[in-house]
Amino acid sequence: MSTTGATEPIADGRHDPIHRPNPLRWISYAYGAALPAKNRSWVYNDLTGAFAVPRHLLRSQFSFLPIYLAFYFGFPGQVGIRLAMVALAASLAFIFSLSYMAQNRARRLQKNGLDGTTLTQRRQREAEAERAAYEAIHGDRGATTS
Template sequence: MERPDPVRWLWYAFGGGLPARCRTWVLHDLTCRTWPLRHTLRGLVQVAPVVAVLLLIVPGSLPIRAASVTAGLLLGLLYSAAYQDEITEHRVAKAGYPVGTARRVRDQAHAVEREAQAERYAQIWRQAPTAPTSPISERPE
């Protein structure tokens, strides 16, 4: 697994494709345990130049510019998080894998953990119901 150099990583962060030799690294990047954090980091790298321009060039007081940039940044991160699955699948396809590969790899990696969670849930919440006791049926006649 060959990791891209910093310049190629920046290209990758902005949506560019990587050489075929980095193909397995791309799959790792999009399926490892920290993939949502990596996705967020790529999004922050993408907006960093815009943030710098807005903070340095747009006229107005610094607190207002900072608040505006922060609000825009949060909105951008919200959209990025909402579409992170689709974005990662697009990146996987750019690397030459079939669409759906990232989801399949992540699901296989966590299959045992999910099965254990489902079993715990079933033991706690799916127990056989006990016969209800009704205060009406306990009244003497």
């Protein structure tokens, strides 16, 4: 049983300096494309850092923007009716993106060569602290020997 994984940082690019993608790459990222390796730390921070949930919700609304525009400009009628269609579509898209947020974030992390965890960085630190406290109290009872 090796303890090097607990002390050495993972060499997957998440701790590299943050390089923000250019606008065209960000648009492709918003629609699900992977970014180059130099952007891995930015992706990791985007999906697990502070304000990851609001960023996810805004990014998902951005990806539905063509649908909103098609609803508004593609149907005849009064402005209020067209705005109501867009509002209904936006509320459904919001519920959809909120419901599948963990799966979407895990998949985006995997696409970009990172660990597919659904926990934010803050929650990861809390889980590690809880695990350390548990192991301090209960020792290594659950470890299997081979």
